[in-house]
Amino acid sequence: MGKISDRAKNMAESATLKMARLAGELKEQGKDIISLSLGEPDFNVPEYIKAAAKQAIDDNFSHYPPVPGYKDFREVICNKFKNENGLNYTPEQIVVSTGAKHSLMNIMLAVVNPGDEVVLPAPYWVSYIEMVKFAEGKPVIIDTSIETDFKITPEQLKGALSPKTKAFVFSNPCNPSGSSYTKEELSALVEVFKEHDCYIVSDEIYEYINFVEPNTSLGCFEEIKDRVITVNGVSKGFAMTGWRIGFIGAPLEVAKACAKVQGQFTSGANAIAQRASLVALRDKKDEVKKMRDVFLQRRDLLIELLSPIEGLKLNVPQGAFYLFPDVSGLLGKSANGKKINNVGELCEFLLEDCMVATTPGDAFGCPKNIRISYANSEEQLKEAAKRIKNSLGKLS
Numbered sequence: 001m002g003k004i005s006d007r008a009k010n011m012a013e014s015a016t017l018k019m020a021r022l023a024g025e026l027k028e029q030g031k032d033i034i035s036l037s038l039g040e041p042d043f044n045v046p047e048y049i050k051a052a053a054k055q056a057i058d059d060n061f062s063h064y065p066p067v068p069g070y071k072d073f074r075e076v077i078c079n080k081f082k083n084e085n086g087l088n089y090t091p092e093q094i095v096v097s098t099g100a101k102h103s104l105m106n107i108m109l110a111v112v113n114p115g116d117e118v119v120l121p122a123p124y125w126v127s128y129i130e131m132v133k134f135a136e137g138k139p140v141i142i143d144t145s146i147e148t149d150f151k152i153t154p155e156q157l158k159g160a161l162s163p164k165t166k167a168f169v170f171s172n173p174c175n176p177s178g179s180s181y182t183k184e185e186l187s188a189l190v191e192v193f194k195e196h197d198c199y200i201v202s203d204e205i206y207e208y209i210n211f212v213e214p215n216t217s218l219g220c221f222e223e224i225k226d227r228v229i230t231v232n233g234v235s236k237g238f239a240m241t242g243w244r245i246g247f248i249g250a251p252l253e254v255a256k257a258c259a260k261v262q263g264q265f266t267s268g269a270n271a272i273a274q275r276a277s278l279v280a281l282r283d284k285k286d287e288v289k290k291m292r293d294v295f296l297q298r299r300d301l302l303i304e305l306l307s308p309i310e311g312l313k314l315n316v317p318q319g320a321f322y323l324f325p326d327v328s329g330l331l332g333k334s335a336n337g338k339k340i341n342n343v344g345e346l347c348e349f350l351l352e353d354c355m356v357a358t359t360p361g362d363a364f365g366c367p368k369n370i371r372i373s374y375a376n377s378e379e380q381l382k383e384a385a386k387r388i389k390n391s392l393g394k395l396s
């Protein structure tokens, strides 16, 4: 008798983590791997945040923190939401968790009943769909393509929402496409949301890595603000992925339900990391903007290097740190006596042939695309582009 639950067995392994694992294993064997599969900034944590963490240890922040997070941290989060995003949440509406991933799982468990529909524009972040399924909800996918910069239209949204829709979930800026909706585009979507009584989960973890204009939070639209759950955290903007702090601002009933779920599963997030994150947000320094500027330079560099390569159809993403080229022109071709049938095989080919790790787009709901992260040094990006060009040139 198999002892593992169907729930665990049926869950897909995170494609991004799987790729990172494979690349890591090859690196350990001494292979010269360039990882463009990473979903994390390659920068170090700014010094003022490290100092705050050291201070927190000396100040003996060593006991269980309150389940939804320290009150003064939640106040700082409220101020951040108000001043930077135009969102009016009270500290009771904030829940701090062990990363935004944890925040999102809390939300799914708190709002999704078996059979509830959850609308996800594709490409979606890999974990959304598994979380919806784990909560026994039914994912409803809205397809997009590179031709529309992977953005949904109000008509598509209207077609996907139904009386069974419990929630809509998207990331803006988007992982993996890097798309960032303008205020006008969001406003047009709000006109549709107005007519449907569902929760709207706005994952803004890449907020600070936005190249066109300051990110617009969906929750700042008056007509729907009482139903918006805003997800954010310190992982991407402050290069603090390993510190594991995420947070939400949510309708009070949702915040309370999330805190209840969290209270049974994990309790409050790490005390030291919370104290440091409080300072990160409260005393935000230029470093955040500087990291964003470096990402922008790298984006432009990589687009310049990859654009001439036949078979890679690129757009210009406006945020995050990924390119998401359409590679459908390469599928069906062969190299080294092996046919490339799908994007998974294309990523495997790149890893084997030139030791560049990328991530197949099918895990994000886009089987024509691959994700290329530019959270890596210019030098490595240049070398990777050279290798990719050489390897893809072997396909015929």
Ligand SMILES: Cc1ncc(COP(=O)(O)O)c(C=O)c1O
Pocket (backbone or CB within 6 Å): 039, 098, 099, 100, 101, 102, 125, 171, 174, 175, 203, 205, 233, 234, 235, 241, 244, 245, 246
């Ligand atoms: C869109 C999106 N949401 C949430 C997360 C999770 O962030 P955290 O590291 O804070 O759990 C990620 C991380 O890759 C992400 O890309």
